[in-house]
Amino acid sequence: MDDGREGLRIARLFRKYRVGLDVRRCDLEALCEEDFIECFDSDLMEPGYTALIQRCPDGLGGGIIALQPGQDGGRRRFSIAHELGHYHIPKHRGLEGYCADRDMRARPADANQREWEANDFATELLMPRKLFAEDARKLDVSIESAVKLGAADWYDVSIMAAAWRIVQLTREPAAVVVSADGKVEWMYRSDAFRLPLTERGQYLHADTLAAAAFRDQTAMPRVQEVDRTAWLDGRVEVPGTLLESTHLIRSLGQVVSLLWLTETEGELGDGRD
Numbered sequence: 632m633d634d635g636r637e638g639l640r641i642a643r644l645f646r647k648y649r650v651g652l653d654v655r656r657c658d659l660e661a662l663c664e665e666d667f668i669e670c671f672d673s674d675l676m677e678p679g680y681t682a683l684i685q686r687c688p689d690g691l692g693g694g695i696i697a698l699q700p701g702q703d704g705g706r707r708r709f710s711i712a713h714e715l716g717h718y719h720i721p722k723h724r725g726l727e728g729y730c731a732d733r734d735m736r737a738r739p740a741d742a743n744q745r746e747w748e749a750n751d752f753a754t755e756l757l758m759p760r761k762l763f764a765e766d767a768r769k770l771d772v773s774i775e776s777a778v779k780l781g782a783a784d785w786y787d788v789s790i791m792a793a794a795w796r797i798v799q800l801t802r803e804p805a806a807v808v809v810s811a812d813g814k815v816e817w818m819y820r821s822d823a824f825r826l827p828l829t830e831r832g833q834y835l836h837a838d839t840l841a842a843a844a845f846r847d848q849t850a851m852p853r854v855q856e857v858d859r860t861a862w863l864d865g866r867v868e869v870p871g872t873l874l875e876s877t878h879l880i881r882s883l884g885q886v887v888s889l890l891w892l893t894e895t896e897g898e899l900g901d902g903r904d
């Protein structure tokens with residue numbers, strides 16, 4: 632069966648690395664050890680890849696994963712999990728394992744299917760669909776929730792990865808939007824979000840929290856109501872309330888926005904800002 636979901640299916644075989652129902656964090660260290668794979672940071676600051684895998688040439692299994700230095704905990708774990716995907720998906724066997732940042736973001740529609748498959752593997756390994764969806768359903772669609780779910784004692788992933796997974800699994804109309812230099816860089820919408828948003832390459836509206844995060848260099852992790860026309864096409868009649876929360880990645884000069892269209896007016900209780 633080649634529906635492009637082989638990575639997901641294989642990742643599900645690694646359930647034993649998350650011992651017990653109350654454990655969310657995948658034990659990547661144990662997984663690498665069992666696979667005879669050693670992970671280390673490159674000596675070069677700019678090695679020309681984010682991560683790479685090299686199999687042992689004798690064909691007996693095992694190998695090395697080299698990483699560009701400076702990747703923080705969650706990002707580093709995603710890079711390792713992505714390379715483990717290349718290692719475990721049989722048809723990736725002959726692959727040159729040099730993976731760049733853009734490969735770590737490859738999606739089903741992208742031309743390079745193998746990079747998407749490795750990400751599908753990594754995402755399922757680190758944030759299994761059923762478990763993560765159940766946890767996320769109890770929380771707001773917000774950066775605050777992504778911070779909680781991404782914490783080291785939860786799934787131990789980056790806020791970016793957790794935010795993306797929340798949108799991927801929610802039944803709510805929601806979107807994650809990444810901006811840089813005041814412009815939209817890329818976005819991902821949930822299945823229920825069918826409205827036009829500010830497009831890739833367009834400048835952010837001044838009334839978005841994302842624009843405010845660039846101006847003030849301060850993020851707003853908790854949901855706040857924003858003017859719907861700031862993100863949505865002004866001609867579209869939309870019932871309900873548009874909520875936004877933001878995360879600032881200073882090292883990359885990026886702002887991550889989570890957008891959540893709630894159907895009920897006045898759903899926010901007291902005590903929220």
Ligand SMILES: [Zn+2]
Nearest residue numbers: 730734746749
């Ligand atoms: Zn790759």
